[in-house]
Amino acid sequence: MKRLFIVAVVAILVASMVPVHSQGGVTFNVGMQDEPKTMNPFQAQDVWDWHVLTYFYEGLVTYRPIDFKIVPNVALEVPEVSSDILDYTVKLRDDVYWSDGKPLTAHDYALFGNMVKEFQIGRYLSSWEFVETVEALDDYTLHFVLSECRVTFIEGTLMSLPIPSHIWEPKLAEFRAAENPTKAVQEYQPVEPDEILSCGPLIFMEWQRGSYVKSKKNPNYFDTGRTHVYDDGTQLVLGPYFDYIVYRIYDTTDAAILGLKKGEIDYIWWAIQPGYVSDLLADPNVTVTNNPENGMRYMAFNCAREPFSDVAFRQAVATLVDRDFIQERVLQNYGEALYSVVPPGNRQWYNTEVKKWGYGQPMTERVPEAVNILKQTGNYSWDVEPTVEEGVVVPGEGMKYKGEYIKPFVILTPPADYDPLRAMSGMLIQEWLKQIGLPVTAQPTAFGTIVQKAMGERDYDMFVLGWSLTIYPDYLRDFFHSSQIMEYGYNIPQYSNPEFDRLADDLVTCGPRGEKIQAAFRLQEYLANELPYIPLFAPAAVEAYRNDHFSGWFDELDGISDSIVYIKPVVTPEETPAPAAEEKEAEGDGPCLGTLFVVLAVIGGSTVYLKRRN
């Protein structure tokens, strides 16, 4: 027995020393934290799916990188929109082809829109529900008739993806015949390269479930070489400049970080925790970037319950929540204290002038101010009023609202594993609110439970969650419009203000951008004063890449991932040994011999062992 083990251990150790060969051509390796779930664009929902799929489809119009200006893509130009025009015709380029050589046509876009509407694909419906009809007048002309002109016509509908109609059309009959057509569409699982066509910069090659996905450069990509010129003189020239991209799965950030340092991957495609930064900075081959995310973390009140329904109460709480402390300590300055619902990273839309409760004040000033706000209403009283004595806050006791003691209430926070920052913030807020005598506890709760209680049952006092946001802040309407007060509606705090509603409705209809920005600013002011949400912080996307393999990364809102099709290899392809086949053969021998050795050793060892036994 023992001999067998020694042989096996030696064999494994020897095997581990044998190098693995690499493939010819320039490969860009990215690390992903989870595998893609599907290659079906109707089902694809998480970021890992889209990290792969996003390079296969080209919208009619698109945001250009960095400043998010809307530019034409497959469409020849961006249509002018106005709230009183409901009929639009869009002309398409005629030089775009699918990876199987078939041309990309207006039918491919129309089919997508019509399928979304016919099969009720929930995640795309909001971009298509106001579209009465969409049809291809000819191969390169699309015609839309709208029931109402919304901003999402351009920043949603026209950014929708095309699907190869010669692949999908023959399947329609089968989908329609299914018991549940919507499900049938979503359950279709393409896995082979001839089912997953691309008209974008990359072409799908293979998918080894649980391990990696591989795509290659599209040699016929219509947009290669496109140049964006910016006001500050920088230029971006569209690639891609690598031959292959391999999406490798690393379940933990630790493994990915090590992979990056070892050179297994060139880029970790998710925001890493700031704790890794100091370690990474020590490695000269690794660069760490820090960009604002278009997202926000907030604490919501249940405005249908007392005393949370009281604006003064919410203002007092906002005064007590030391967002500077959160930024400095909890976020370690990776991220920004937030006072408006629109994050500062979304520069065009962010109102810098909103009221910043308690900004820059120490706790010894915040407490008296909060007490002051509350006392002005005449509704609040204390058994022991909170005071500040010799620079130390003496917490209040027995706080009353309208003559009755405030009942203990709970802040639901996500668990540490989901987001340690929010869990930590919740705990700090609990301590701060206790300073004025509020009987509050922070309760870490499973994410699903919070959503169910907050969005479904509306059974909560306060909770801490977050949103990932869009560039156009139409969410200002969704989150706070009184029409969204319903089960699973988005107005979770149940905030209701007719004036706000009117202004918010205005925000989502088509019109000149300047007017819309003004409306968004007004809405942000309303929210900063009435505080259905207390915005806590805007997180940062801290990312890391290897600077010795590819260069040309650029920063923008939400991180550097848009750079992928713009980055250039640092080592030119000529420098790597060219004849790939030869090298493969030479290196291929090593592992084969190693394996052979292992097998022989194991067989030999077992024979010796068995002989001994007998």
Add this chain to the structure above:
Amino acid sequence: MSMQKYIVKRIFQIFLTLIIIMTIMFILFRMMPGDPTAFMLDTRMTPEHKAIIRAQFGLDKPIWYQYLFYLRNFFRGNFGRSFYYARPVYDLVKEKLPATILLWTGAYIISYSLGITLGKIIAWRRGGKLEFGSTLFGLFFYCMPIFWVGLIALWIFSYKFGFFPLGGLKGPDVWSDPSSGMLLKAYDVLKHVTLPLSVLTLAFFAGSMLVMRTSMLETLREDYIMTARAKGLPEKTIRDRHAARNAMLPVVTTFAIAVAGSVGGGVLTETTFSYPGLGKMIVDATLTFDYPLAQASFLFIALLVLVANLVADILYAYLDPRIVY
């Protein structure tokens, strides 16, 4: 009762236990307050659209209907569709099961052989340095949190020395190359599995070693050992043929009990090493509220445990000819 009859009876018991576990699972998961649609939140999705999605997953049906549906599907070998992957759970389990079996059974076989061998030796040479050393070594790993050992191992062997890959089961370089032969692929898997397998083995072997030691010490007091010695048989023969074989019985018994408790080590190991097995899948599925997937992975883990129990019982009968069923 004949052996076959016994096995049939045990399989029936396994089946019954599974149904009970399934029912518990169902109740548990329906009690779970989370809503799978929560993970498809999209700032631009309206409540009506969410309702459509809920209906698609059958979440709008009454609970008894969902239960019957669930049982019916189970008997048809259909475990439903994963919310998160939107694929049949059966396919997902089928993908992950071989990896898990490779890792877990590998670790059990190696650690138990190692434990039994060492236990035998240290009991035979009681009080030696080997006993002290291996007991201390084994106990340390036995008491260490396995994920912590895993992280340290990952750091030293994968990162510092680069002996092994950092995670996963298949390396893209080998598997994406059509010219890679079977041997090369096998070798690649071996490289990936070595580190998690070693960590799991280290965590497991102390248990079997100590039980073997105790049981061996007891066996060595039996009269037939004295008889064997009196006959002048060689020491090794007495140790291996006479004592060890009998001393192995309690090890097998404790294996049956320990296996249910020790799969946790497997789950944590898989998670630490990003090993694409059932253990990692159950953690991921639970954290994403993927009811069908978490249920199925749990059921399959339970099934693995039950089968391991059955194997232990059969092994017991094989080792102890006195047992008549």
Add this chain to the structure above:
Amino acid sequence: MEEQKPRTKWEARIQQWKKSWEMYKENKIGLVGIGLLVFFFVFAVLGFVMPHIDPIYHPMTGFDPFIVSKSPPSITHLLGTDFWGRDIMSQLMSGAQIAFLIGLTAAVVAVAIGTTVGLVSGYYGGTTDTLLMRTVDIVLTLPFLPLIIVVSAAVGKQSIWVLVLIIALLSWGGISRVIRSQTLSLKQRPFVEAARVAGATDARIIFRHIGPNVLPLSFLYMSFLVLGAILTEAGVSYLGLGDPTRVSWGIMLQWCRTTGSTFTWYWMLPPGLCITLMTLSFYLIGRAVDEIVNPRLRKR
């Protein structure tokens, strides 16, 4: 060795304890275990004292005003600080408290359930026995950690007591089997019959006569259960299903991981080492007790 004859009940008990201790003292491994345990106990008690010396030593809210991010060992922070500038040593002390709390509570509850089930099952026999033992069979084949993961997620609330309860409810199976077989042999013993002749009720026989006689065995299993509970809590917390409002060693490792500090040695090594040593101490104690309770294991 004829010792003083005890004159009161308490003297008698103390004498019994002393004798057991004499026996225990012979066992070197057991002494190491006790030593470690005492160390952790003192450590845990210190944890209550530290925040009163200086609030920066509060494990949860002790943000050092001068240290804003993780820092290696220094004079004020002997083991360094965590990501948010809190003292790691104080957190380890708090972790020791939690480990004792979880380990002992879960073990006591599990031992209580297991012993009671074993006693009742063994004493009454018949259908009760069959039902209980089939339940035990199922409990024993439930994969432990996966079920805890699933259950604690199902419960939704992440509280340490929920975790303790789940651990306890899933780990009594083994004990009840052992206690049942002991009870089966004990209930045949004439002292039980003698009690019955005197009119003792079933409850009295179970809890006064049989119970105390199986107790050493229960204690033995308890030490292994404590070990299991501590390791389980660490694992569950590490996976992110623990209670983040209390600083346990598992939560420390979870913080260490989720803030991206896995390879920060002064933060990552101590909690793991503490878990190892504390579980080891319980294991060693259990082993020592085992050698005393099972005379078969004593040295030749």
Add this chain to the structure above:
Amino acid sequence: MPLLDVQDLTKLFALKGGLFQKQTNYVHAVEDVSFQIEKGESFGLAGESGCGKTTCGKLLVRLIDPTEGHIYFKGEDIAYLKGSALKEFRKNVQMIFQDPYESLNPRFSIMDTIAEPLIIQDIGTPEEREELVANALKTVDLNPPEDFIFRFPHELSGGQRQRIAVARALVINPEFIVADEPMSMLDVSIRAGVMNLLLELKERFNLTLVFVTHDLAVARYMCNRVAIMYVGKMVELAETEELIGNPYHPYTKALLSAVPVPDPKEKRERIELRGRVPTPINPAPGCRFAPRCEYAKDICAQQDPVLTEVESGHWIACFQRG
């Protein structure tokens, strides 16, 4: 009125069958046993091991429940008592067990052990109980009581333990005691001491003693009357001297021939029993002894002999004489 009047006492033990086995088998441990015991009497139950004598003794103290029959204690049927009535009855009876190493709870101090009946019957305050326990210890010649009261059984010798067992039996002043071979596990040297103690106490407290033994010599020394049992049945019952001097039943004769005789001059024929002891599981009808009886007739295999009084006070169950 006799203190104890036993009528047709029967105890069957069900044997566990398989789950799907319809028929249940019974062990006929004690079957249709009847006898009376007068107050102050010392009554012996004798027979080979497995004959049901211990079961019978346990039935008398209601340690186990009878299947059929009646036990009249002072005229009251106690065979089927339950709850508080049974507890009340337990004040009057005690049992002393065979093995003093097993009959004392190793976790109980001597105080706990002896005081237990008092606690259960709720007699006296804790102080009074300590007094009673000390007295009981004195009664069984364990002096001074303080040396013993807080010790544990494993610190005592076998003889001392059996005395403790006796003390426990006596502490609530029972009217009758069943002693189940209390000497068999003791060294021969201390047996006499315990026997004499029992006899002495019986006289002193006017106890009624049921003495279960396999040893007729012991029975002769201890008992006024002896009943012989064979495979659950009572075969002969008489005054001790009468039974030994003038046995009627073939089984008794065989049994007596095996008893060593103190006087070597007295010659006695040794009767060898042939054949197997019949199993008590679902026994065949007829006399249980018939298969081994050299006098067996046809009727013996068909009909059960009834215990009949053949001479004054001498009962046998045999067709030879009956």
